[in-house]
Amino acid sequence: MNEAPISPSHSRRPLGKGGLSIPPLAWGLWRFRGGDVRAAQERVEAALEAGLDLFDTADVYGPDNGEPFGAAEALLGRVFAEAPSLRDRIVLATKGGIELGTPYNSGADYLVRACEASLRRLGVEAVDLYQIHRPDMLAHPSEVAAVLEKLRRAGKIREAGVSNHTPAQVAALRAHLPFPLASVQPEFSALALAPLTNGVMDQAMELGLVVLAWSPLGGGRLAAGHGQGSAEVVAALEPVARRSGVSVSSAAYAWIIAHPAAPVPIVGTQTPSRIREAVDALKVTYAREEWYSVLVAARGEKLP
Secondary structure (H helix, E strand, C coil): CCCCCCCCCCCCCECCCCCCCCCCCCCCCCCCCCCCHHHHHHHHHHHCCCCCCEEEEECCHHHHHHCCCCHHHHHHHHHHHHHHHHHHHHHEEEEECCCCCCEEEECCHHHHHHHHHHHHHHHCEEEEEEEEEEEEEEECCCHHHHHHHHHHHCCEEEEEEEEECCHHHHHHCCCCCCCCCEECCCEEECCCCCCHHHCCHEEEEEEEEEEEEEECCCCCCCCCCCCCCHHHHHHHHHHHHHHCCCHHHHHHHHHHHCCCCEEEEEECCCHHHHHHHHHHHHCCEEHHHHHHHHHHHHCCCCCC
């Protein structure tokens, strides 16, 4: 008897315990840049129209685009200033803990200053999710936990999460945190498989953490179809994409969402048409053997 196909979940996921919920795909603002506020607002509205109302940014987004530290947050803040009603339609997430030249700083004083600076740039009183961007090996988890609790008590953050943390680092932070973590953000795609085997997905399912998958197209390699290992993965994705009538990119997002941890791909494109196209992922179903064929292509060897 044939098994039912594996379908991406269309339902929203709870984010933390405070009543927030998020869609099955998010929009990332790493490449959110420029001085044209109207064009920036059009991108924001395209994401919202597509149902991608979790916006993931960070204070360090800017220098990679040839702009100052905090530039992506500041641009989004200018959009909010022009159209204040947009803020209420967004689950707003940002990150802190990277200090240029250091490079990581989750010390108590720095994190408080970083969060408050993010709020000023965004022009908001609070963010819905504040994430530690990278683990600071010189910050005791009790210190980080105390800062997050302080920010939460002050009403500056609603939920807290971590990015690029190992399961052991998550466990150490949780041991000192008086409220549950809401999310983890690893790099995860058909070209970055580590969360499947390093315990990230297992811990997320154990604890009910939302998995926010950054670089879900492998830095664009799955959309372009070239780069190390990408041709084989694209070849495995193409039959699913054709059958479903979607792009390879959408099939790649769906491959992520199909995992039982229900990861949320962070869609990074800044092109409105491609933002809208991303939700085609929800049309895709995978037979179990199709999902595993993508994994085998990504590994470059058969499963044991």
